[in-house]
Structures are given as structure tokens and as C-alpha cells.
Amino acid sequence: MILSVLAQIRQTARAGDILRAWRMFESAGLLASQAPDALSLKGRLLKDRGLRSLGDERRQLLDQAQAAYMQAAGERRATYPLINAATIALLNGKTQEASLVATRVLELLESGDHEPETRYWIGATAAEGHLLLGNTEASSTALELAIAAAPEAWEDHAVTLRQFRQILERIGAPGDLFDHLRPPPSLYFSGIIGLPGDENEIREKVGVLLDDIRPGAVFGALAAGSDIVIAEMAQARGARLNIVLPLSLPAFRHISVAQYGGDWAERFDRLIEAADLVETLDRTNCLSAPAILNGSRVAMGLALRRSRMLATRAIALHVGRETDRIAQAEAEWRAQGLEIHDLTLDYSVPASGAGFGRAVDRTVLASTRPLPPCSDPSVGAPELTEEGFSILRFGDPVMAMDHAAAILHMAPESRLGFDCRPCAPESGVEEDAELAIVLARAAPAGSICAPWPQIAVIDLLAPDYRFEAAGDIVTPLGDFAIGLFRLLSSA
Numbered sequence: 001m002i003l004s005v006l007a008q009i010r011q012t013a014r015a016g017d018i019l020r021a022w023r024m025f026e027s028a029g030l031l032a033s034q035a036p037d038a039l040s041l042k043g044r045l046l047k048d049r050g051l052r053s054l055g056d057e058r059r060q061l062l063d064q065a066q067a068a069y070m071q072a073a074g075e076r077r078a079t080y081p082l083i084n085a086a087t088i089a090l091l092n093g094k095t096q097e098a099s100l101v102a103t104r105v106l107e108l109l110e111s112g113d114h115e116p117e118t119r120y121w122i123g124a125t126a127a128e129g130h131l132l133l134g135n136t137e138a139s140s141t142a143l144e145l146a147i148a149a150a151p152e153a154w155e156d157h158a159v160t161l162r163q164f165r166q167i168l169e170r171i172g173a174p175g176d177l178f179d180h181l182r183p184p185p186s187l188y189f190s191g192i193i194g195l196p197g198d199e200n201e202i203r204e205k206v207g208v209l210l211d212d213i214r215p216g217a218v219f220g221a222l223a224a225g226s227d228i229v230i231a232e233m234a235q236a237r238g239a240r241l242n243i244v245l246p247l248s249l250p251a252f253r254h255i256s257v258a259q260y261g262g263d264w265a266e267r268f269d270r271l272i273e274a275a276d277l278v279e280t281l282d283r284t285n286c287l288s289a290p291a292i293l294n295g296s297r298v299a300m301g302l303a304l305r306r307s308r309m310l311a312t313r314a315i316a317l318h319v320g321r322e323t324d325r326i327a328q329a330e331a332e333w334r335a336q337g338l339e340i341h342d343l344t345l346d347y348s349v350p351a352s353g354a355g356f357g358r359a360v361d362r363t364v365l366a367s368t369r370p371l372p373p374c375s376d377p378s379v380g381a382p383e384l385t386e387e388g389f390s391i392l393r394f395g396d397p398v399m400a401m402d403h404a405a406a407i408l409h410m411a412p413e414s415r416l417g418f419d420c421r422p423c424a425p426e427s428g429v430e431e432d433a434e435l436a437i438v439l440a441r442a443a444p445a446g447s448i449c450a451p452w453p454q455i456a457v458i459d460l461l462a463p464d465y466r467f468e469a470a471g472d473i474v475t476p477l478g479d480f481a482i483g484l485f486r487l488l489s490s491a
Contacts, residue, residue, distance in 0.1 A: 191226030191319030301456030
């Protein structure tokens, strides 16, 4: 029973949901456990919390993490907790302690008299020990052999490479020493809608790029045309499909796929069936420019989250025409200095059905207590609902997030709801704020609660703000997956 619980908590932590993993650990009654597996996981969670904290809190959490790992090792010849204790010591400024424990680990590995581990983790542990002692050449050789023994264990590779990056930063070595060993990139794709019957040109050009990039997962919509072609070709090369639609699946299929005729609808259905993930973002059936922008931002944000989780790259691929203007989401991707490949085609087929609906991109911030006025005069003063919630409406999600974070600094017990989505231009505060109010009610003190995965737009637009997936809530509006943001000092 305890192993199952530990596995769930470990999986949550690996996904980056540190707050939720720690709450799961506490709720399972594991804080006082003396079981080695529980102590190792405790050390890992304390380390993650410490690295997201500052000052004395950081030092204390890292001290506790090192102690938990050393306690997990005890008198056993256990390399896993020992190497983690050594790395935490280095990250906490205890260089001599780190060297002593790392040397002990390498001696255990050399002797062969140690607790059993997989070939990958034995090699990765040796690589980490050499790196802690400053021997980057031996470290690189050991890690290459470890990855060759388990080439598809991407999450394990990512855990190792993320830890190595922290070590490299601490010892002042180049941060790209192990970049050649990173897992396959995440790819965001987008492009023109509609194609002529002959797809040879696009297939040839896309094939060359996909063979070069070799993505492990792709993220985007599935409009008739280049979207579907890219998704089909990526899937054929083994990439995992993550589909993000800006509105309900039936509405998107009708508006952006079926009306283009041919076999687009059948190809769309096959890809939806094969996808690892299908997210629909809007509660309406209206396709609008803000809805498309929102869908692109969320897909980009999810691609970025995967790349960070796996310690790899995020790349964008866009198929367009010479006469096209750069889309806003593409410009935002470029503004973050992210890699993008543009393919230029000479044609597209116009739609023959419904056009865009009217909508505006709006972010709503709701609070259970009075909000201070926003510093931007274009936002106006907070509005009050009949239930007494304080509401601010923004045209820019980053401005809204900056203001929300400032509120948490000024009033650390605040409970905030954050909802970013297309809205009708003439909608009133009660209509716009409906979900944000529900989220504010659900928010723990000192946090911002937002719908998931919609809040992944922040991963693109303001990556310094990190929301963590926090499960589902049941509301009068339906069940919602949520993300939570807390200030570092509250983590």
C-alpha cells in the first residue's frame, strides 16, 4: 500500500507539482516515517521546495533534505540516497561534505558491493559522483553509457540532466556540457488552413524538418490543411500527439475541418483517436480570432512545460505564405528567444462556411476581499459583484498576473481567482467573472487559482510565474482541473 502511495507522490513531483506532492506526502502520514523509501522521497520533496525558496528558508530546507537522504541511507550501502545527499550539500554551499560523500559513492560503485540498481541509475550515479568532484570528462562518458543502456527512459534522463544543470551552475562549469544527451524536443505546430489535392510539396518540406528535429511530442490544433499533415507525419515518426482545440470538439470539427471537404474530417477523427491528449478550451461554440490566439498560447505553453519537465528544447514549426503577417502568438514565441522554423507555401484553400465570431481577449481577476486599484488607468477601479467579490478585468494576461502577484505580496492571505479567455465584447462583469469567482472560492489562502490547462498561457507569456497542476474541483459550473500559484516564500 505504501509503495503505491509513494509512486503517486513521486509521479506528481516529477511533473513539477511540488506543492501538491508535499500535501500528498503530509496527508499520507509519512512525515514521521522511518522507511528508507519514504525518507528518500521526503528528501527529494524538501530539496525541490528548498530550491524554490530564498535565504534562510532555502538553507534550512536543503539541510533537512540532506539529513533525510542520509537517514535513508543509514548503514546501508545505498548509492541513491547518498549521491542525492552529496548533491544537496554542494547546492547548499557545503563543498567539502559533498566531495566526501561523492567519493564514498564512487568507491561503492567501483567495489560492486552496493545495493542493486538498474544499469541506467548505476551509470547516472557514477556520472553525478564524477561531476561533483569536478571531473566533467568522466561524468560525460559515464552518462553516455547509462543513456545507451536505457535510451527511451526520457523522464529518468530528465531528472538526471536537471540535477546536473544545477551542479554545473554551482561549480561554474558551462551549462551546455550535457545538451547532446537531452530527451527529444517538444514541437508546437501551426499553419495555413486548406491545401490542394497534391500534398507532395508540404510533405517533403515537413518531412525534412521532422527528421532533423525528431520531436518526442507535438502540440497544436488540427485544422484542415497543414495542421493535419504535420500531425500525421509526426505521429508516423513516433511522436506523441497533444491536441489543443480553441472550442468544443464538434464545433471545431465542423468549422475548421469538415467544411473543407475531401477526407479532412476522416483524417481529423483518426488523429483525435490516436492522440495522447485532447484539450478543448472554450465553453462556447464560437470560433474567433481571440479564441485561436488563446488556443495557440495554451498549446505553446504546454509544449514549454513538457520541455522544462524533460530538460529538453521547445521548438515551433509554422507553415505559411509569403504574404502572411506574423501571428501574435508566433511573435510572442519569438520574443522569448525560442527556436522556430518557418515553411513558406504558395497556396491555401479558402473556407466556404461560417466566419469568425466577435470576441475580445479578456483576463478576469476575482478576490474574496477588496482589491486595490490597478496601476494602469485603462483597467479602471475594481468592480463589486452582488455577492461581494472584488473584480478586475484586463486586456493583457501578463498585466493581470503582475497585479495578482503584487496583491499576494501586499496581502499574503488573499484568495484569488484568475480566468483568461475570449469573452463577448458587450458582456458584463457578472458574466465575465463567473468562473473567476468560483476559482477564488476554491483558492487556498495565499494563492492564485486558475483553470487548467488554460493557465499554460503564462508559461509562454510570463515564464517566471509558475502554476502547478493541483487536481480537480467540483463546482456549480462543472468539474474543472485547476492550477495554483504561490509566491516562492510561501512554497
